[in-house]
Amino acid sequence: MEPTNIINVHTHTFNRRNVPVKFLPAFLRPVADWLENRIFSNILAWIAEKLLRQKQYASLIKKYHSFLKIGDGKTQEDVLKELIAQYPIGTKFCILTMDMEYMGAGPVPQPFEEQLRELAMLKRDPRYRKIIYPFIFAHPERPNILEIVKHYIEVENFTGIKLYPPIGYYPFDERLDKIMAYAEKNRIPITTHCSRGGVFYRGKITDAMRLHPITGERLPKTDNKTFCQHFTDPANYECLLKKFPNLVLNLAHFGGGSEWLKYLDKKIFSGEDTWLEKAADLMVEYPNVYADISYTMYDPRLFPQLKAMLQLGHIRYKILFGSDFYMVEREIAEREFFLKLRAFLGEDHYPIIANINPRVFLGIVK
Numbered sequence: 001m002e003p004t005n006i007i008n009v010h011t012h013t014f015n016r017r018n019v020p021v022k023f024l025p026a027f028l029r030p031v032a033d034w035l036e037n038r039i040f041s042n043i044l045a046w047i048a049e050k051l052l053r054q055k056q057y058a059s060l061i062k063k064y065h066s067f068l069k070i071g072d073g074k075t076q077e078d079v080l081k082e083l084i085a086q087y088p089i090g091t092k093f094c095i096l097t098m099d100m101e102y103m104g105a106g107p108v109p110q111p112f113e114e115q116l117r118e119l120a121m122l123k124r125d126p127r128y129r130k131i132i133y134p135f136i137f138a139h140p141e142r143p144n145i146l147e148i149v150k151h152y153i154e155v156e157n158f159t160g161i162k163l164y165p166p167i168g169y170y171p172f173d174e175r176l177d178k179i180m181a182y183a184e185k186n187r188i189p190i191t192t193h194c195s196r197g198g199v200f201y202r203g204k205i206t207d208a209m210r211l212h213p214i215t216g217e218r219l220p221k222t223d224n225k226t227f228c229q230h231f232t233d234p235a236n237y238e239c240l241l242k243k244f245p246n247l248v249l250n251l252a253h254f255g256g257g258s259e260w261l262k263y264l265d266k267k268i269f270s271g272e273d274t275w276l277e278k279a280a281d282l283m284v285e286y287p288n289v290y291a292d293i294s295y296t297m298y299d300p301r302l303f304p305q306l307k308a309m310l311q312l313g314h315i316r317y318k319i320l321f322g323s324d325f326y327m328v329e330r331e332i333a334e335r336e337f338f339l340k341l342r343a344f345l346g347e348d349h350y351p352i353i354a355n356i357n358p359r360v361f362l363g364i365v366k
């Protein structure tokens with residue numbers, strides 16, 4: 001593989017049938033099918049902004065339009081073809097599956113196992129076999145999840161494991177211990193969601209859930225979105241890595257854009273660390289902890305900080321290129337995402353995060 005060939009470690013090909021029915025904000029659900037239409041969504045956004053003076057609704061409508069345009073009514077192969085078309089020939093992609101059946105947002109039209117089978121077919125297809133690296137999602141509440149993970153890794157040639165704590169579990173959950181031990185022993189890479197944004201658990205937050213299982217801290221009563229950040233906090237990985245110090249772990253989104261901005265705005269370097277700092281500390285402390293810059297790096301205000309970290313050196317070989325296709329479509333077009341970043345970082349730095357580091361993370365020799 002040429003050192004200039006891109007490996008995008010964070011993409012998705014699941015479609016709207018893999019997403020629970022209550023995923024969209026309530027006010028958009030009745031018009032979900034029409035939102036894919038550009039003219040309709042533009043008119044709706046105009047009404048929200050100009051007539052109702054609800055600028056935030058207008059931007060939500062525009063975001064969901066670009067999102068649904070890709071994710072609706074298509075097979076995973078259709079979505080994959082759209083992704084491949086955005087990048088130079090030779091680019092490879094980690095495809096992260098999602099299991100959203102246990103997040104309290106209603107039923108999922110297409111069962112998780114079907115999502116996996118569809119992706120496994122693509123991995124067997126000679127046209128895509130060498131292009132895609134599928135990751136199997138691990139939710140501790142899914143029955144027989146250890147067997148499912150082993151099957152897809154060993155029989156269907158999936159490459160890694162995906163975790164998404166804010167949908168309702170801690171990454172150090174004991175029910176995942178056997179999977180973590182298996183991953184550590186066999187050097188299977190794990191990508192885990194690590195930003196304040198994204199989807200979150202929609203069910204009832206019980207009193208039992210409000211007790212942090214490690215610190216014993218009584219967590220305050222808040223809305224679900226805020227509460228679920230306790231699951232996502234990078235500090236949780238200290239607990240996981242104490243048990244499994246050699247895990248190959250990618251903290252996806254590198255703490256998230258809001259935390260990067262908080263860091264940039266920090267006046268006094270005391271008080272609680274931002275998630276950017278917590279993630280970077282783990283990357284220094286543990287040999288196989290990485291972070292991808294997917295989604296987060298759609299915001300060019302963050303580029304100088306990324307470049308500085310690549311120049312400083314101590315985590316130069318721990319940062320991974322990913323885009324979060326097609327979630328990031330809500331903010332920026334895929335091609336623009338990677339071209340802007342590549343132009344800013346230049347050829348001294350971009351191949352490090354887009355080729356050299358992903359190869360080590362994924363354990364690709366050639």
Ligand SMILES: [Zn+2]
Nearest residue numbers: 010012324327
């Ligand atoms: Zn993602």
